[in-house]
Amino acid sequence: MPVDILLTVIVVSVIQSIFGVGVLLFGTPILLLLGYGFVDVLGVLLPISLTISTLQVLRHHHALDVAFYKNILIYSAPLVVLFLALVTSTKLNITPFVGVLLVLVALKSFSPFLERTVKSIVAYERPYLMIMGLVHGMSNLGGSMLTVIMHSKQYPKDKTRVTTAASLATMATCQLLTLLWGGNEFSVSYFDKVSLMQVGTVIFLLTEEMLYKQIDNAQYSQLFAVFLLISGVMLLAKSF
Numbered sequence: 001m002p003v004d005i006l007l008t009v010i011v012v013s014v015i016q017s018i019f020g021v022g023v024l025l026f027g028t029p030i031l032l033l034l035g036y037g038f039v040d041v042l043g044v045l046l047p048i049s050l051t052i053s054t055l056q057v058l059r060h061h062h063a064l065d066v067a068f069y070k071n072i073l074i075y076s077a078p079l080v081v082l083f084l085a086l087v088t089s090t091k092l093n094i095t096p097f098v099g100v101l102l103v104l105v106a107l108k109s110f111s112p113f114l115e116r117t118v119k120s121i122v123a124y125e126r127p128y129l130m131i132m133g134l135v136h137g138m139s140n141l142g143g144s145m146l147t148v149i150m151h152s153k154q155y156p157k158d159k160t161r162v163t164t165a166a167s168l169a170t171m172a173t174c175q176l177l178t179l180l181w182g183g184n185e186f187s188v189s190y191f192d193k194v195s196l197m198q199v200g201t202v203i204f205l206l207t208e209e210m211l212y213k214q215i216d217n218a219q220y221s222q223l224f225a226v227f228l229l230i231s232g233v234m235l236l237a238k239s240f
Helices: 003-019 023-033 038-063 066-090 095-108 112-122 125-139 142-152 157-182 190-210 217-239
Strands: none
Touching: 003 023, 003 038, 003 190, 023 038, 023 142, 038 157, 038 190, 066 125, 066 157, 095 217, 112 125, 112 142, 125 142, 125 157, 142 157
């Protein structure tokens, strides 16, 4: 098992175990920076993200925002399939796009103007979810937009996390089925991917008991933005 992938999975699994998002949002740019192809990144991260999200849904399914989840199925899921198929069939270079997206999301956290702009955009939920599906299909980073709209709803922590997890699990399932249907080949072995899923499961169980109730969300928000900014700048630098 590649050590760099294992270490990445451990870190991003902790983040997703706490906030409902992280394996795809953080793991994608990290593994791209480490030189792995986009399809291989999807093949490694999607099963882990799906596993953790499923465990979170099982734990707090009663708190799920059913109406919002139905909108994910209708407006986001079809575009995830469409644009992932486009990216994998045409071999588009989405690295610069990923970098720009990360930088913009990071700057939003430090700019009141961008914060207000994002909130005004989120008010148009259906078009927003369609754009999110497009972004997720092309870059695997729709979790950043999902986090924005979920936080804007000001739900209790459990409701926010379980709705985020259910939405991500649905999009991850769509991505996996699209990749299998397209007959894409992976360089990371099946055994390694199963082992990484087991690692993600153990990390979730440990994090749930030891960290979930202890993390200061305000502090994490700042660290989240700094990490996004650094990752975005590094990806853009790598593209040129």
